[in-house]
Each structure stands twice: as C-alpha cells, then as structure tokens.
Amino acid sequence: MDVKTKEAVHGSIKKWNRIIAGTGIDLGRYNCPLCQLFFNRCQQMYNSQTCPFNCFGDASYRKWFKHYDKEHRKETDLKIHCPECKESAIAVRDDLKKLLEEG
Numbered sequence: 239m240d241v242k243t244k245e246a247v248h249g250s251i252k253k254w255n256r257i258i259a260g261t262g263i264d265l266g267r268y269n270c271p272l273c274q275l276f277f278n279r280c281q282q283m284y285n286s287q288t289c290p291f292n293c294f295g296d297a298s299y300r301k302w303f304k305h306y307d308k309e310h311r312k313e314t315d316l317k318i319h320c321p322e323c324k325e326s327a328i329a330v331r332d333d334l335k336k337l338l339e340e341g
C-alpha cells in the first residue's frame with residue numbers, strides 16, 4: 239500500500255470510530271476517504287481493483303448495509319440504531335485495521 243492509500247485507510251478508520259461512538263453517520267462514498275481516492279470520476283464507477291477495501295465485496299460492510307436496509311431504513315440516517323448496528327460497525331472498522339496490519 240502506498241502512503242496516500244494508507245492515509246485514506248486511517249481516515250476511514252476515523253470515520254468508523256465516529257460511527258461506533260454514535261457521533262458519525264455513514265454517507266457511503268461521500269464521507270469515505272478511500273472511496274474519494276479510488277472513485278473513478280470519468281467512468282462514474284468504483285475502481286474496485288485498486289481500492290484495498292472493496293466494500294461491495296466485503297462481508298462486514300455488506301452486513302452493515304443490509305441490516306440497516308432491512309431494519310432501519312425508515313429511521314433516516316445510516317448510523318447506529320441498535321446493538322446489531324454497533325456490532326457490524328465494529329467489524330467494518332476492524333477489517334480496515336487489518337489492512338494496515340497487512341501493510
């Protein structure tokens with residue numbers, strides 16, 4: 239991972255720490271430093287080959303989003319609404335931390 243990517247992973251971990259603390263919300267690519275680095279503006283699509291997280295393919299992020307979609311969609315923001323939300327947010331954050339450990 240290059241320096242820029244590492245910085246983005248750190249930024250994304252901060253985002254998830256705020257979500258876990260109950261002070262942040264998930265705005266998808268609009269507040270994810272990794273998405274901002276890897277979003278391909280010309281093609282209007284994600285470059286999943288180069289983003290080390292690949293949230294569409296990652297089980298922890300998918301679980302977080304699916305749970306919200308099923309249980310909390312009418313409660314507006316994509317943030318923590320119940321203990322299961324918190325559990326899956328922690329799993330996403332821990333997966334991001336693993337990226338740093340792997341280098």
Ligand SMILES: [Zn+2]
Nearest residue numbers: 319320322323
């Ligand atoms: Zn929930």
